[in-house]
């Protein structure tokens with residue numbers, strides 16, 4: 001077993017041990033609730049659970065209010081983002097339990113995220129906006145290496161990269177094409193954008209949105225007429241609307 005696997009399997013085993021210990025401790029405290037120490041620990045646990053409930057409750061209510069009013073609450077932005085990210089795996093689990101398709105939940109998460117980003121009503125100059133496109137948008141037969149330099153695209157019309165290049169030029173935004181998360185992170189480091197318009201599939205968009213932390217990311221789903229990761233497509237109107245929204249403030 002390689003070291004990397006050992007670390008993860010070890011952590012899994014540790015988590016299982018922690019869970020079993022917590023359940024045993026709770027059981028012990030409930031059975032021996034007359035002992036003073038048990039009462040103190042039970043009260044402390046109740047306070048922690050109540051505190052978490054208040055924090056998560058506030059976060060969820062803030063998200064609902066922001067969506068309802070179409071307006072961000074700046075002081076609660078970090079809390080809403082954190083609560084949304086922490087609860088995300090739980091929502092997936094609940095969704096699976098209720099028979100809701102995973103892709104539907106991911107799309108919905110992206111929609112909520114886009115709404116919250118737009119509610120911030122940011123006004124950004126073009127050079128601070130980065131359009132991040134996936135490599136699979138490029139025509140598979142195109143011989144030009146556009147991930148290194150987008151200027152290598154000849155705008156021949158065989159795929160949407162050329163059109164995206166024109167859009168980026170029109171709005172003075174930065175267009176980058178990434179083959180994956182590592183290259184995307186490298187581009188973010190280099191360009192230091194204040195807003196990102198990311199094009200990808202549901203899974204990549206969600207992990208990208210969560211990876212970038214407080215950086216506002218508007219996610220646009222690609223179309224996959226030939227299946228995943230091959231000659232994909234994008235609705236340019238959606239990209240244009242996101243560019244306008246970032247430049248004019250929502």
Ligand code: SF4
Pocket residue numbers: 138139142143144146152153154155156157158159160161162163
């Ligand atoms: S538009 Fe650009 S990237 Fe797409 S096929 Fe033509 S040259 Fe290649």
